[in-house]
Amino acid sequence: MxxxxxxxxxxxxxxxxxxxxxxxxxxxxxxxxxxxxxxxxxxxxxxxxxxxxxxxxxxxxxxxxxxxxxxxxxxxxxxxxxxxxxxxxxxxxxxxxxxxxxxxxxxxxxxxxxxxxxxxxxxxxxxxxxxxxxxxxxxxxxxxxxxxxxxxxxxxxxxxxxxxxxDFGLIVHPPVLYMGYVGFSVAFAFAVSALITGNLNASWARWARPWTAASWAFLTLGITLGSWWAYYELGWGGWWFWDPVENASFMPWLAGTALLHSLAVTEKRGVFKSWTVLLAIFTFSLSLLGAFLVRSGVLTSVHSFAADPTRGIFILILLLVLVGGSLLLYAIRAVEVRSTVSFGVTGREAWLLLNNILLTVLTFTVLLGTLYPLVFDALGLGKISVGAPYFNSVFTPIALLLMVFMAVGPLSKWHHTKFSVLFKVCSVAALGATLLAGLVAYFYEFGFIAGLSLAVAFWVVFLSFSDWFEKVSAGTKGIIPRARQLPRNYYGMLLAHLGMVVTLVGIVLVSVNSDESMLRLSPGDKVTIAGYEFRFDQMEQVKGPNYVSSKGQFTAYKAGKAVAVLHPEKRFFSTRQQVMTEAALDAGFTRDLYVSMGERLDDSAWSIRIYVKSFVRWIWLGGLMMMAGGLLAALDKRYRKRAGV
Amino acid sequence: MRKLLFFLPLAAFLILAVVFYLQIGKDAQYMPSALVGKKVPDFTLVSLQDDFVYMHDDLPNTPYLINFWGTWCPACHIEHPFLIELANAGVPIIGIDYKDEKALAEQWLEQKGNPYQVILMDEMGSFGVDMGVTGAPETFVVDGSGMIVYRHQGVINAENWPEIKGYMK
Known part of the structure; x- marks a missing residue:
């Protein structure tokens, strides 16, 4: 009933x-x-x-x-x-x-x-x-x-x-991710209603901003959760696989990031008006595309639902009506919009334009990599798959460039910034960042790309703090009252930008400074991996409530001092005749130690997997910071005023 | 001219929609593996039947199939009877019990019969990762010299078997 x-x-x-x-x-x-x-x-x-x-x-x-x-x-x-x-x-x-x-x-x-x-x-x-x-x-x-x-x-x-x-990760991951995906339909609705009513002025951008920031924050959290889940559940130390479905959530994120910035320009300066509308439609379309790819069975992925052609056709029709319809409306209406405001090449508008161009290029990079196999196949050219090498080699340089400019945007003023002022701050920051990163790279023997990425990270940190410091130190009021006066919006931006840096540092360090080994070890053996000495202390048989466990004890030493004791287990559930492996993980701020027991090889030796992953937590910590930044921006007081008041 | 420019996004989208339309209902499962033309990666796995540790050297040196399956995988139920037919016809199959529980796997074999020469337990899915498996069932054809020559994603049945069989040399 x-x-x-x-x-x-x-x-x-x-x-x-x-x-x-x-x-x-x-x-x-x-x-x-x-x-x-x-x-x-x-x-x-x-x-x-x-x-x-x-x-x-x-x-x-x-x-x-x-x-x-x-x-x-x-x-x-x-x-x-x-x-x-x-x-x-x-x-x-x-x-x-x-x-x-x-x-x-x-x-x-x-x-x-x-x-x-x-x-x-x-x-x-x-x-x-x-x-x-x-x-x-x-x-x-x-x-x-x-x-x-x-x-x-x-x-x-x-x-x-x-x-x-x-798994716990999968209880929370889909709802949070959907909050983000679906949230972009609000920005879409604002854009389309602006097209319908013909009020393509700055006001729609102002209304759409908090909604976009909130959905962006949810999407950021959703992607972060997904990546964290993949890391601990799959247990192979990977945190991003460029899987089509991961890409399906990443594309709206990239486009949504561009939209956030473009909305700011449109609201404040009344430029990029028709572009921002297009971007709002584009972001929402990418969310729909994600739904289409996952549910129609045109791409294979670990995430796909059972393929059903009728569902595929239905979503395709849905895409045609919503995306096609709004793009048609755009083609007819947006022509009438002309910007009357101009801006200089050193104005903040120009930096944000650069941000939009780079983010759009990144989105298309991912879109191309995801859809290329489809297009290739549709043209009858055979089957190919585009893997991580393509994404890494194309994505990394553009993303680094984006982060270089990310720090300059907030420093500059709307319309026009004095080049000499900008040059002075930036050259000091560039010098400092290069020196610091050079030192770190020299002492830890990092490669060129890793050193460069670290330099970019230092650069963003320097410039962000110098911008904040300049804002709070101007005037006579004193630093703390002025710092409190800065809008939430600004702090949200700062937090999100620093979050990007934290994630970048995590990505760089985990990729250049991690070690994964599969070894044959007996109790009493020692092995040194990535500066940590692991001692296989002993094996013991432990009786659990409904299982018997072969429990290993490993002590990890750093420079002679014990830093962690790890207890990987092989549990044997006698009633169900079943063996479960319990890996041991020591999570840390600067590194994760991971020990997992494989099979018993002979009387005393076991096959053991040991990973040392440096700074891997930072990847998700940065994601959390970005999410907090997005929420902070969405909650800015400015947006809560009533219309006409 | 400026007017036409604004129709560009719509045109791009419509082209993409046509591509999507052409792809719907196609067999997205067919995907050649990057491992084709390479040796089977190294592994240390324990067999389900006798807890014996198997390494790379223990693999047969005649053409055979490596079949990834799991009791949690609905499509594997469908595939299983056909594998039994193949086994009866003398096709050697190495089963990889992928991300599964031993007790469930034993129960499954008892109920449905065992088409496999050897079943290796890949509880954590590590061998699956090395082989680039995206799900189960998934089958690799390995030739007499130990090279992977073909990968098939999804169920093997009477329809696609002739093609797969063609690679078993």
Whole structure:
């Protein structure tokens, strides 16, 4: 009975989404206030109905209702309760429902904040979001309903959740990632409503900024979580694989980063107007593209859901309507926009333009690498796969260049900066950064690229702090009161930029200064890896609650001093006749030590894997800093003012 | 002219959409491996049946298949009966029990029969990483000189077997 209510509630929400897509737009054209005001309640009802069906599906999972096909496929009565809940998004249908739920959440958030927008704008934005909702709700209902029943032959138990997905990382990773993906539909809705109403001035950029920053922060966290999960779950020390699905989340991130900066320029200076609109459409399109690639089966990946051509066709139609439609609207409307403001080559606009160009190039680099095999195959030229070497060799230099300019942008002033001022600060920073990085590279024997990357990192740190210091030391008030006066927006930017640096340092050091060894060791043996001496102290048999464990003890010494004791285990579960390997990991700020026991080779010797990964945590620490920066920027007081006040 | 410029994004998107349309429903599973033409990577794995440690040198020196499977993999259920047919026809298959639990694997073999000459346990998936496996089932053809000559992603069945068999020389 309940699953039918869930299904019915989804159908109803589709009708409300349809009305939301139409009614406010008609209201806008007829200048009918009543129809415009319907946008808010329609949004809330649509969202409540989606929430209801989500709750019902969760209850079906929690109560092991295996008469529901989707539950039977993805859950099992033996699963712990939190995995039963997260199994909801373990397959295509449920994850799409989660997607729709998050979309309606963003719609409601816009509806709640509608007072910050002019009377005619808010409803049109909600209406565009209504169109997007119609698309995804009908995709869900027509091709992938999660409420289909297995009647009358109800299975006794479910087929279980893929063991790889039974992990904490995968409970939180999809929802956070979707928050980011779907969040960009808000920026998209602002852009399209600006095209519809013809108000392509700076104001839409101002409204779209906090929403874009918030979704960007979520996407950053989602990607960071995914990378961290891959590292500890797969256990091979890799943290990014250039897998098509990773790329699918990375492309909107790159485009979204460009959008964040472009929106700032459009808001402050009224330039790049049509470009920013295009970028908003582009960012959202890349999110949709990600959904298409993962769910249509055109690319293989560890993440793909079961391929189904009808779903592929449906998303393709969805892409055509949403992306094609908005690009057509863009082609017709954006022509009319002309910028009247000019700027100099040393103005902040110019640096941000450079930022946009480089980020767009990066996005296309990844897009090309991801789609090249597809295009190649479509032209009948055969199958190829583009791997990490392509991405690393093309991506790295452009990304480094981007970071060089990243530090200069904030230093410069809008319109025009005195070249001599800029030159003075930058040459000092360049000198300092080169010296420092040179010293580090010399002492640790790093290669050229690693040394260069470190120089870039120092350069950004120097320039960021000198900019902050100049801002707080000007005037007579004293440093601390002035520092507190700087807007959150500014600190968000600073934090995110430094986060980039922290991630860069992590990437560089883990790639040049890590060691992975697979060894044959017996108790009493010593081995030195990357400056750490590992001593295989002893093996002991330990009895656990339901297993017997062969537990090794390793002590890691750095310069003669013990720094960590690691206990990798091989657990033998006698009741289930099953052996589980428990690796030991000593996480540290500057390095991770990782010891894992392989097979027993003879009476005393074991095959042992030892990794020393320097600064690997920094990769994700930087991601967290960027996320915090994005949230801080989204929460800037400036955005909370009411329209017209 | 300026007007046409603004249609450029739309045109680019439409071309891409056509490419996507052509690709839908195609067999994305077929993907040649970078390992083709190379030797099977080194490994130390324990066999499921007798806990004996197998190394690279223990591999057969006649053409054979390396089949990655796991009890957690739904498609492997479908593939299994065909593998049994192959084994009965005398095709040597080395099974790699990929990211799986020993007890479940033993139960599976008891119920469905064993098409494999040897089953090696790759609990952590390390050998899978070395072989560039993206999922299960996945099968490699190794020739008499120990070279990987072909990789097949997905289920082997009566339809695609003739092509795979062609590589077994």
């Amino acid at each position: 309940f699953p039918e209510i869930g299904q019915f509630s989804l159908i109803l929400s589709l009708f409300f989404a349809l009305s939301l897509a139409l009614v406010p737009l008609i209201g806008y054209w007829k200048s009918n206030k009543l129809l415009l005001e319907a946008a808010r309640p329609l949004t809330f009802i649509m969202s409540a109905l989606v929430l209801l069906s989500f709750v019902i599906l969760s209850l079906s999972f929690l109560s092991d209702d295996f008469s529901v096909l989707y539950v039977a496929q993805n859950s099992n009565s033996q699963l712990p309760i939190w995995y039963k809940f997260s199994a909801l998004w373990g397959g295509h249908e449920g994850s799409l429902l989660l997607w729709v739920l998050i979309l309606s959440g963003w719609c409601s958030a816009v509806a709640l904040k509608i007072k910050t927008l002019p009377e005619a704008v808010g409803p049109v934005v909600l209406s565009v979001l209504g169109v997007v909702s119609v698309g995804f709700l009908s995709f869900l209902l027509f091709t992938s309903s999660p409420f289909a029943r297995l009647l009358p032959d109800v299975p006794l138990d479910g087929g279980d959740l893929n063991p790889l997905l039974q």
